[in-house]
Amino acid sequence: MIRVVVLGLGNVGTHLSTAFVKSDLVQLVQVYNRSARPVEDALYRIPFTNKLHDLADADVYLLCISDDQIHEVATQLSKVDGLIAHTSGTVAMEQIPRRSRRGVFYPLQSFSKGIDIDFSKVPVCIEAEEDDDLKLLSQLGNSLSDQVVAISSEQRKKLHLGAVISNNFVNYLYQVAAAYLEENELDFQLLQPLIEETARKLNDLSPLEAQTGPAKRNDQQTIKNHLHLLSDSPHQHLYELMTDAIRTTYGKKL
């Protein structure tokens, strides 16, 4: 059994803690949160503290706190014997002081309150200085997920940028579409099967192969009609930019 203390009960900490409770390979010995106790049923019986000097003995201390607190909280953990790993996509491992055993345990997924995640499909990106610590994080990752990959801090930052584009920016486009349909009294949920299929399709096709639509075909009549529909919209410029970018991509390939 790997003994784990989770520090921080935001979305990442809560989802990870709940997943560890279900695992036979992990013992969640304590959860720490600066303020409130956990309210989830699954975590109710786990020992709780809001004092950093009261942490239990553990093999791994997982920092599930905001990026800008990682250095400060890790510094306060200088006396623990276990491995200290943060869970951020962007913060370098070196933000944890070198006098500690240090590492990274980054689950590559977007967690939302109240929405269950199948952890077996969440890639876990790990990093550590010592081979034994990397092995420990690998075992911890495998207790939840089918996919554990060792990635350096530099590469992890790049992966996180890819995640921001594929998740945050994509979700913003959903916002634009939803707002436009709502203004026109159309149900955004009509697009849900298309949206899910657009994502699912990437299991079989690269995004370059999967591209369709008027911009790729350079269907000028449809593009003109769409720009006309958006003539009073703040999103006309975005439409032009995306359309030009797609045209350029496929124009170059002709």
Next chain:
Amino acid sequence: MIRVVVLGLGNVGTHLSTAFVKSDLVQLVQVYNRSARPVEDALYRIPFTNKLHDLADADVYLLCISDDQIHEVATQLSKVDGLIAHTSGTVAMEQIPRRSRRGVFYPLQSFSKGIDIDFSKVPVCIEAEEDDDLKLLSQLGNSLSDQVVAISSEQRKKLHLGAVISNNFVNYLYQVAAAYLEENELDFQLLQPLIEETARKLNDLSPLEAQTGPAKRNDQQTIKNHLHLLSDSPHQHLYELMTDAIRTTYGKKL
């Protein structure tokens, strides 16, 4: 049984024909294609023609051809008794000559060659001039799908614009992320669970509620790091534009 002739065996025509063959409520009496016979096993036994003057008798003639051919092909069908419906998201019903019974049967999904689609989840948007014809298209739609909605040509164009944003533009962002990761020797498939969850989540949350990330949090350090990572990239401008747009959306809400 509704007797159907499908005209055109591109992606839409092939997927629709294959789905009709499986339906007990529809008899696919003939497929027309300008050039080649269908090669799919499921369509091999369906009577085939490449001559518009040789069309079989049917209740519905479904035009699954490119937008700019709809008017011309429909004009050549002036002698058929059945209902003529096109399957385009953008073309007005009136592009089919008024001397014909005319309608629209628009399946709101992105079809790719060789990738199966569960038609029961594909919304079918229908339109017709006569009540009986609308009823016929509704029955035809229900033979495949759980969701059939009557939508005017004007509203359908707007829905199609929403689809372009949510599918074509989103897929372009996947391209940008994939190209960036590939350049940096990272596997784009690591993002696949995140991409699918970003789409799936919209069943439970509006895109406004689902937004996360550095732009929403106005996390200036991460944004600065990302812009630095993209300093030699043609996509730096896109990153700035999307980030500013998200910041503006949530800044206004503070």
